[in-house]
Amino acid sequence: MRRLTPYLLALPSWMWLAIFLVVPMVAMASVSLQTGNAIDGFAMTFSFSNYTEAIGRYSTQLARSLLYGALATVAMLVIGYPVAYFIAFKAGARKSMYLFLLLLPFFVSFVLRTISWNFLLADNGILFGTLKGWGLLPADFHVLATTVAVVGGLTYNFLPFMILPIYVALERVDPRVVEAAQDLYATRAAAFRRVVLPLSLPGVFAGVLMTFVPATADPINAAILGGTSNTMIGNIIQTAYLTNLDYPTASALSFTLMAVLLVGIFIYARALGTENVLEAAAR
Amino acid sequence: MRGGRAGDRLLHLYTWLIILWLSSPIAVMILFGFNDKRSKSNTTWQGFTLRWYAELFDISDLTTALANSLKIAVASTVITVVIGTMLGLALGRHRFRGSGVTNFLVFAAISTPELVMGASLLSLFVSGNVPRDSVTIIVAHVLFSLSFVVVTVRARVVTLDPSLEEAARDLGAGAWATFRLVTLPSIMPAVLAGGMLSFALSIDDYVVTSFVNGSTVTFPLWIVGAVKTGIPAQVNVMGTLLFGAGVLIAVGNAVAARRRS
Numbered sequence: 001m002r003r004l005t006p007y008l009l010a011l012p013s014w015m016w017l018a019i020f021l022v023v024p025m026v027a028m029a030s031v032s033l034q035t036g037n038a039i040d041g042f043a044m045t046f047s048f049s050n051y052t053e054a055i056g057r058y059s060t061q062l063a064r065s066l067l068y069g070a071l072a073t074v075a076m077l078v079i080g081y082p083v084a085y086f087i088a089f090k091a092g093a094r095k096s097m098y099l100f101l102l103l104l105p106f107f108v109s110f111v112l113r114t115i116s117w118n119f120l121l122a123d124n125g126i127l128f129g130t131l132k133g134w135g136l137l138p139a140d141f142h143v144l145a146t147t148v149a150v151v152g153g154l155t156y157n158f159l160p161f162m163i164l165p166i167y168v169a170l171e172r173v174d175p176r177v178v179e180a181a182q183d184l185y186a187t188r189a190a191a192f193r194r195v196v197l198p199l200s201l202p203g204v205f206a207g208v209l210m211t212f213v214p215a216t217a218d219p220i221n222a223a224i225l226g227g228t229s230n231t232m233i234g235n236i237i238q239t240a241y242l243t244n245l246d247y248p249t250a251s252a253l254s255f256t257l258m259a260v261l262l263v264g265i266f267i268y269a270r271a272l273g274t275e276n277v278l279e280a281a282a283r
Numbered sequence: 284m285r286g287g288r289a290g291d292r293l294l295h296l297y298t299w300l301i302i303l304w305l306s307s308p309i310a311v312m313i314l315f316g317f318n319d320k321r322s323k324s325n326t327t328w329q330g331f332t333l334r335w336y337a338e339l340f341d342i343s344d345l346t347t348a349l350a351n352s353l354k355i356a357v358a359s360t361v362i363t364v365v366i367g368t369m370l371g372l373a374l375g376r377h378r379f380r381g382s383g384v385t386n387f388l389v390f391a392a393i394s395t396p397e398l399v400m401g402a403s404l405l406s407l408f409v410s411g412n413v414p415r416d417s418v419t420i421i422v423a424h425v426l427f428s429l430s431f432v433v434v435t436v437r438a439r440v441v442t443l444d445p446s447l448e449e450a451a452r453d454l455g456a457g458a459w460a461t462f463r464l465v466t467l468p469s470i471m472p473a474v475l476a477g478g479m480l481s482f483a484l485s486i487d488d489y490v491v492t493s494f495v496n497g498s499t500v501t502f503p504l505w506i507v508g509a510v511k512t513g514i515p516a517q518v519n520v521m522g523t524l525l526f527g528a529g530v531l532i533a534v535g536n537a538v539a540a541r542r543r544s
Contacts, residue, residue: 102305
């Protein structure tokens with residue numbers, strides 16, 4: 001009985017993960033190779049052309065999603081690193097207060113936060129409407145329905161996921177190591193570049209992973225802030241599944257997206273060194 | 284923070300600017316819940332009113348959507364906490380065949396993009412002719428919350444001293460009594476943290492839910508559906524109340540944790 005305990009404890013979760021994570025992936029793989037339509041049903045025809053057709057038709061949106069995801073990730077890294085650095089090294093006893101303030105937006109639903117940006121950035125809303133009233137902005141100035149709005153929304157929404165892992169990595173840096181570098185006549189900048197930055201790389205890796213994947217696949221920011229000319233692959237997949245009921249195309253696109261993301265992560269992991277990756281993944 | 288160098292002060296100021304930026308949509312949401320607007324759109328300030336608080340439940344589909352979200356969040360949290368804690372205990376305490384595969388599955392469930400998770404679940408339900416309703420939503424919410432509970436509980440279990448449980452058994456406690464009186468109380472903070480996270484993830488989810496909802500509408504789905512026609516101020520009020528409740532629970536939990544230690 002004692003030897004059976006771990007299996008019995010793990011059984012319900014195993015079943016859940018097997019039936020609702022593994023089997024659906026297989027189902028999606030199968031659907032992505034079928035042909036047919038929603039009314040007459042779909043039949044397996046092993047049409048790998050579903051992939052080439054879907055990618056050909058939506059290559060613009062696929063490339064745009066990767067670009068927006070990458071832009072937002074870089075922006076988050078640049079904006080977030082100094083914040084993580086400040087909280088880890090300079091916030092003293094107030095660390096947990098700052099972390100709490102950073103997490104405050106998560107108490108408001110993702111969708112509502114994004115809509116609040118839609119309010120704030122509205123062409124004649126509280127911000128731009130007022131500035132236009134004062135004559136500080138031309139009447140046709142707008143941010144909504146532009147690339148800036150979508151990338152800005154993505155940056156805003158996922159920023160804490162970049163800051164937290166970097167903070168965790170920086171928090172573990174022993175301040176005496178930095179002092180030692182300075183005792184050995186390293187300038188503050190050199191001590192940062194040669195000591196602190198390399199030690200924080202696992203956190204950067206985890207942060208990039210936690211933000212790039214969801215930002216690239218996110219359909220909400222493009223739908224609420226992007227207008228009609230900034231459609232991302234997430235919106236295409238949603239429409240193909242839910243409106244057009246074109247399950248094969250949608251499945252093929254989902255797989256393509258996942259494959260592209262996995263390949264991206266792999267290349268990125270190789271560039272950064274596999275040891276860092278394993279360490280980051282183990283956390 | 285002792286004054287110190289100019290660079291540190293600049294960094295301090297910068298951090299506060301970022302916090303201000305992150306919080307500004309919350310301020311807008313709360314403020315426009317008090318806006319005495321006349322038209323359908325709620326983007327310009329037209330005076331203070333408490334009308335939307337009084338008429339909070341006047342839009343019946345919105346109220347239903349919020350109620351659905353709360354029910355689904357409670358149900359999926361209970362299931363997730365029970366089965367996730369069990370797996371967390373198994374992984375943290377025991378060595379067994381298949382634990383490597385299990386760890387991989389837990390990691391895969393966290394790292395699969397929500398969109399792909401939703402799409403693949405819909406593929407399964409379509410292939411199997413499963414009708415989509417609140418049950419399929421709960422299934423999906425358990426799936427994406429499960430790993431977070433497992434990881435939190437496992438992290439706590441590995442720090443526990445096994446001799447405590449042995450002592451309980453030496454004193455004649457059975458397996459169940461040992462679990463209830465020794466193990467469970469010591470992993471409780473992790474179980475609660477995992478539960479709160481599951482609840483928050485469930486009530487907030489739009490992407491996965493949009494694939495598996497059928498005709499059941501949740502709070503985030505209702506809001507997205509209303510974007511084109513204009514968001515009623517009641518949504519701001521509900522968001523404000525949920526925000527207030529969440530902050531109260533988090534602060535209360537932190538205070539209680541400090542008192543315990």
